[in-house]
Amino acid sequence: MVVDGYQKMIRVNLTSGKISVKEIDKKFAREYIGGRGFTAKILYDEVRNVDPLGPDNKVSVASGPLSGLFAPGGGKTHFSAKSPLTGGFGDSNMGGLFSAEMRMAGYDLFVFEGVSKKPVYLYVENDKVEIRDASHLWGKGIITTELEMKKELGEEFQIAAIGPAGEKLVKIACIGHDYGRQAGRAGIGAVMGSKKLKAIAVHGTKDIPVADVKELVKVAGKMFDDCKKHPNFGAWQKYGTSQVVKWASDEIEALPTRNFQQGKFEKALDIDGTTMVPRNVKLNKSCFGCPMACGKYAYIPTYDKYVEGAEYETLALLGSNCGMGFIDDVLMGNYLCDEYGIDTISAGNIIGFTMECSEKGIIKEKYRFGEKEGYLDLIKKIAFREGIGDILAEGVKYAAQKWNAMDLAVHVKGMEQSGYESRAAPSMALSYMTCDVGAHHNRSWAISYDVKEGRDKLEGKAEYVIKLQHIRPLFDQLGACRLQWVELEVDLNDYARLYSAATGYKTTLDELLLSAEKVYNISRAFWFREVKGFGRSWDMPPKRYTEKPKVGQFKDLVIDNEKANKLLDDYYRLR
Ligand code: SF4
Structure with a gap:
């Protein structure tokens, strides 16, 4: 039985004030799953050779098909835009309650384009979608903004907002939510600021469509049990x-x-x-x-x-x-x-x-x-x-x-x-070198592999990094947190079962991973198209990797140019 858990998308042109709402295209949904898959595809297709802080850049915000459901950690929201910090592919995700509220309001995706003349926020309450004045919020901090908006609109609204840094186009500006959750990386807060988009407020009261509720409850129940039974659960x-x-x-x-x-x-x-x-x-x-x-x-x-x-x-x-x-x-x-x-x-x-x-x-x-x-x-x-x-x-x-x-x-x-000093950790170093937003850990957290397999060893490291670079983004596509898998060893195959139960599209983990690989390729292709001269030199590590650390047992380990090139040779060959 196919119910298809996907709903609608909202496109907002901040220059003209036009808002359009339409169903999520089925082919697009199946191919890109949701979350990071949706926002990456929008970025690749619709943002070409633009100034990241100009009117033609677009901010997309997506939930995933597990967001808002009875699923462990189904609370991630994904943001993408061309990054003003790097000039390349930019995305970031945040935890909290925002994506669940998006789905309860009936939406999987918001896309913002153009530039407003004055500060505004997007108001979404089920089918009511409006661009509202945010002049009274401009200049205020994120936590202050959230408090004021909840007072104004009601506690039940979920807010994602920027602070003064985003307004001032600071290139490391983030988007904040739930008094302390952030989509921090790539400066997407500055892109919102350039559009004079102070915040998004969303509240919904609808049921989220689920193809097979019984199966969803069965699989998710097992996953919750697996989490709680894990010996590290208490410490986490x-x-x-x-x-x-x-x-x-x-x-x-x-x-x-x-x-x-x-x-x-x-x-x-x-x-x-x-x-x-x-x-x-x-x-x-x-x-x-x-x-x-x-x-x-x-x-x-x-x-x-x-x-x-x-x-x-x-x-x-x-x-x-x-x-x-x-x-x-x-x-x-x-x-x-x-x-x-x-x-x-x-x-x-x-x-x-x-x-x-x-x-x-x-x-x-x-x-x-x-x-x-x-x-x-x-x-x-x-x-x-x-x-x-x-x-x-x-x-x-x-x-x-x-x-x-x-x-x-x-x-x-x-x-x-x-957060990992990686001179004595080749797979973590390679993770940073080849991450598709820049030196970020969330595509591949491979330091434990270095600890297990050898701090100086290069062999096998590229293969492991590529494997992680496909698995971890899948969580971003599903709208789920990866920590239940990374730290509590929840079975990865259960996510495919959850996806099938939620959407009615019968699938396997391998099929889902193919989609994750495609998203990775899109983000890499975006760099080649948008950044003149992009190539190997952009994947090289910082000079600091070639200097010996000041103290510690790994004092003689560095990633010099020879090692970096060997890691990249292996990586490119396998990709
Ligand atoms: S483990 Fe993940 S989903 Fe759970 S609270 Fe932490 S960030 Fe959120």
């Missing part, structure tokens, strides 16, 4: 990803420290989840339908503020990478990024870079690793483009070109690298 619920800090530093020596100069941080325990949870965390927060509840809502006594966080990537980049060893300072950095609307990963990378430039006398401004005044000041300066922040708001690659400090900039394709 208690600490979330924050428990990874100490392991990353003291066991595998891959925690980015002081602008990736080393992988071991002497204060790792002080910013690890085992310190943060008893000191700061007040409650666990979950995305739609997730049993893990990895979100940690925390109080910061030193600053009298509340923040959702910090998860591992934030602790690594805003913590050790800036030499910050007091958890309250890191949480405050997290709070400011969330409110102003900048990506914590890129921000921490850029601040670490600035501190190193300052300590080496490349810039005259005084910013020191571990000094909280300069650290918090830089976050504000970047978000509001004040002084030195106006340069840093363009991203680490731009700042490094400006200051003639490219050797210190840790990025690939212009995107600041996320």
Whole structure:
């Protein structure tokens, strides 16, 4: 029985004010599944040779076919646009409740094009879709905006918004939701800002169509049971990803420290989840339908503020990478990024870079690793483009070109690298080198494979990275979180069964993975088409990978040009 769980899409032209609503095309749905598949296809087909911050760029927002259903972690929302940070393929996803609400309102996809003359937000309540004035919200922080909009519209609305950084076209601007969930990477918040689109508010009361409810409940029930039975379930619920800090530093020596100069941080325990949870965390927060509840809502006594966080990537980049060893300072950095609307990963990378430039006398401004005044000041300066922040708001690659400090900039394709120092981790390094948005971990988190198979070994690494680059994006297409699979070993085949039950399209995991591979190829093709001269040199790692780390047991391991080229040769041959 085919019911087809897909519903409608909304296209909004912000220049003309025209809104059109239509059914999701069946062929498009089957071929691209949803989420990242939908947004990647829109980007590839409809955005050609455009200025990322001009009227012809498009922001698409998609839920997946598992969003809003009884499915573990079915709460992811996907955003895509041509990235103003890299000039290439840009996408990012966030957890929370937004995609579930989209589907309860009857939609799988929103596409925004053109530019509004004044600040606006999109209002969606079931079949009522309107562009509304957002002048009263312009200039306000994301958390403040969300609070005000919920007061105005009702608690039942789910909000995705940008902050002052997005409005000021800061190229690491994020989109925030649910008081602390972000689509952080690739600067899509700035693309929303360029369109004067402050927020999207959505509320729905409809049933989400499901082809086979009995089968869905049976498969999902088993998956929830599998999660809860896993020996790591309790620790994941208690600490979330924050428990990874100490392991990353003291066991595998891959925690980015002081602008990736080393992988071991002497204060790792002080910013690890085992310190943060008893000191700061007040409650666990979950995305739609997730049993893990990895979100940690925390109080910061030193600053009298509340923040959702910090998860591992934030602790690594805003913590050790800036030499910050007091958890309250890191949480405050997290709070400011969330409110102003900048990506914590890129921000921490850029601040670490600035501190190193300052300590080496490349810039005259005084910013020191571990000094909280300069650290918090830089976050504000970047978000509001004040002084030195106006340069840093363009991203680490731009700042490094400006200051003639490219050797210190840790990025690939212009995107600041996320939380694993990878000189002694070839498959993680290759993951960053070949990730289709830049140096980001979510397409392939391969560090554990390096730990298992050998930190210096190159053989077999490319094959493993490619495998992950197809599996992990599938979760983005389904609108589901991958942590239940990565950390609690839920059976991957169960996702194919869930998809079949939800949509009525009988499928297998292999078929779904073919779609994920196609999406990967589209995103790669986008780079070739949009970026002149794109090729191998864009996949090379940062210069820092060729320098020996300052401390630790892997002091002699680097990824020099020979190793990097060998990894790429293997990778290209297998692709
Ligand atoms: S594991 Fe965390 S990020 Fe994933 S769905 Fe659950 S709460 Fe959200």
